[in-house]
Amino acid sequence: MGILEIKDINKRFGGLQALGDVNLSIEEGTVHAIIGPNGAGKSTLLNVLVGKLEPDTGSVTFEGKSILGLKPHQINQLGISRVFQTPEIFSTLSVFENVMIACFAKRDGAFQLNPLTSMGGEKDIHEKVEQMLLDVNMADKRNEIAASMSRGDKRRLEMAMCLAQDPKLLLLDEPTAGMARADTNNTIELLKEIEEKRGITMVIIEHDMHVVFSLANKITVLAQGTPIVEDVPSKIKGNPKVQEAYLGGAHE
Amino acid sequence: MFGLDKRDTTLFLFVVAITLLAPFLLNPFPTESALAQFNAGYPDLMQRFVIFGIFAIGFNILFGLTGYLSFGHAAFLGVGSYAAVWMFKLLSFNIIPAIALSIIVAGVFSLAIGYVCLRRSGIYFSILTLAFAQMSFAMAYSVLSNPSFNLTNGETGLQVYASDPQYLKGDGPDLTHLFGLEMNATKTLELGAWEFQFNTGFYVCAVFMIFAFYIAMRIFRSPFGLMLRAIKTNQTRLNYTGINSRPYTLAAFVISGMYAGLAGGLLAATDPLAGAERMQWTASGEVVLMTILGGAGTLLGPILGAAFIKYFENIFSKINDTVLHSWFSFMPESIDNFLVAIIHPFVGKGWHLTLGLMFMLIVIFLPGGLVDGGQRIWNRITGRSRTQNEPVADPKPAE
Structure with a gap:
């Protein structure tokens, strides 16, 4: 089966x-x-x-x-993660933040009320994002705004977001x-x-x-x-x- | 410091300094000079600056981060005011229970309204919030004020009467106070030709605003805030990334509703009155203007926008023809009359015209609001190119 x-x-x-x-x-x-x-x-x-x-x-x-x-x-x-025909990414956010969202979704689930947690303190998430960006060769683009990248890079970023969730x-x-x-x-x-x-x-x-x-x-x-x-x-x-x-x- | 990084700490300390020194900064002109009418450092106006600052900071958490444009936030402000005045009527003039209740009531109220309205997004969401706010206004204005059940006291407005029980009052003051510190007490400091006023009410509200700003800052920098920004950018991707956006938007809605409730409670704390007109759609529109004018999605923007609008509302509306004639009296009478006739529609009762023009100019030339303008000037001074900066928050509503 x-x-x-x-x-x-x-x-x-x-x-x-x-x-x-x-x-x-x-x-x-x-x-x-x-x-x-x-x-x-x-x-x-x-x-x-x-x-x-x-x-x-x-x-x-x-x-x-x-x-x-x-x-x-x-x-x-x-x-189950999905990659879209036209890359669906968070275009106004940076590459790093894009992947970060996927990591938070994997760790914290569908909803987490943590308005007073500092993002700077999330060491494990930061490490994971860095690792993902290395895996898809985007470490040098970490601070770029997603909308400004080429189609191929957007696809790469979308892939990194999906992979960050360790999908089955x-x-x-x-x-x-x-x-x-x-x-x-x-x-x-x-x-x-x-x-x-x-x-x-x-x-x-x-x-x-x-x-x-x-x-x-x-x-x-x-x-x-x-x-x-x-x-x-x-x-x-x-x-x-x-x-x-x-x-x-x-x-x- | 306080869980903020270095840049944010600087910004926070800057806001604290500006707020606490406001009585000095807003009174730059000597009391007897002709320009004294541009001074904004009197208690009533300064209180408005910080209270509406709180309102706009809260509104920005919803609109600036998630892009959901609510046209009904004045309802929460009004509810907060009513709750506070009821506490004055029932307990005592101490503002702490009043403000606590106004935040709680506004929170519960916004939970109910948000739960319904957030089933839609974009323009439908805006219209739903507007509908709820107008219903609340109508209820407060007439329905909830009949002899058998008088919750709002209709068009007179809710106020405290000598016959009210005030169970905890004892020998406490007959005016709103913070554990004995009367809210309307003002100390005046005369320095040469200048006069500075230090008002207890202003400082109490200022402390609340600083706290509100701090919380907003923490929200902006938290994973929760990141999710809210993601909602504005691309809800489809967010849903396919395993995030349920509904509870996030609802939480943002309730938080901003509680901010509005706090502002409403403080309005009542500085002046123990609550009227239905505080809930009207124009009041909801005003906070939208404040946020966009200052810069939606920025930390400082809403405060600047609130101060800007309240300044114009109070200063420009005071300039009448007599004042204008006194400015131009050195010129021949015909020119004097001509100039006054030209300026007349823009000041006094016509201050909305000036505000409208300002708003148009800012939205067209500075889509990121006053904060954007400030950044451009700063970049020009320091010679940095704009591309290095974060992009300007896009004030368009969510899909």
Whole structure:
């Protein structure tokens, strides 16, 4: 049984069947990519996983517990972190403060009333933030305001915030969308490093085949809201079903 | 010192010094000189400076940090005043129980209102708070003042009568006091042509303000304050980082409500009266102006903004045509009349016009308020570039 089990998920938006009978099992320690053409339901599936959308039917269990109906912060506290398509960071705060927030969230939980605690006295948090910034090669940018950084650095920062929470499962929504080639390669390197060093289970939703094939050790292809193939990367490329889904059958 | 770092300690000691020396600093002109009317160092006005300073400091904890723009904070100030006057009526003129109760009542009141209003954000939150404040105003003005249950005494305002029980009064003074120190006692010091007034009420309020400022400073520098700033910047990320933003905003709302209650209690302590007009929407708007004018999200801004507005309200509104004629009397009469006619709409009753213009200029050219302006001047003097500084707090409301 996998760390994340998705069973019989259905989701309709009016007349559109966004997800139909999705069954998916994410094994612990794998990097599982979900690919598919535009409109295949990838983002809808992700939004169901993080508690933003509620499916019409079906169940999602994480480590044996249902996470349906939980709020995003509750799901995060269970150990599921999310990286967004456009980096979501605290843009008016410094890099250091950004990571600090993630560390506090991990240590103190969803709410902590400590208006008179001095931030300067939080030695363990400071150490952890420094360590995280070293891990993602951002130690020299610690005092920069997040909004002023490049797209690649913002992604790096977002990753550092997610990693600071020691998640059990990392969900990545097109982590390299809109990035220059160099930034994309940097991100791939970073993700590889995370996988090797920490062995965090990852679910990646991605368009870019280069990214998918460099990282994933399992791929699920989604078409019209339903998984059509699930296999290891080497067998996906040659699968006729996949080619049909992407090229609409015109390929012969 | 006091759990603050070096820079904050300097700022704190600066505020303490300015506040305690206010009777000197606000009276720069000799008493008999023509400029004496610009002196602000009289007890009534100085009390207003610090009391509204407290109000604005508290408001800034909510608006400056979380970006939630409340348009109903005057309701908490008003509730605080009513609570304090009731303590005067029931116990004695000692201000300590009165102020304690006003903080508690305002806290409970803001907990209830905040719980409902914080279900929405942005403009909907503002409108909800405005609605609650106007309801409170209407209740205080009419509903809660009928012969069978007279809580607020309607449009006359709540005040202390000789027939009130005052169970703990004994032989205590007939005026508000702090364990015997009468609030309206004033000592005058004459130094040459200058005259300085030291008022007990002002110093009591000043001590409260310094304490309020200190607490605000600690909140700004705490992990709690960091979360509040994160709420303003990106609530989505915060929720996906495992933080539940609702209790944070509610806590900020209640804390700022308690600050407003303290200000209301102090208003009653300096003058044992409470009227419904203190809860009106114009009073709520005023604290918004104070905070934005001074610099939302900065520590010093709200105090500066409060002092600025209260100064204009009291000094500019006193300048009438007679005063204007006396300024220009050295000129030929036609020019004198002309100048007076031009300036007339901006002073006296027209002081709002001057304030409005000032507000426009500051918001357009100094989006970070007076503190931003001060920083720019300081940077120009010291030749430092602006980019090294923290970015100016963005006064836009939360998403």
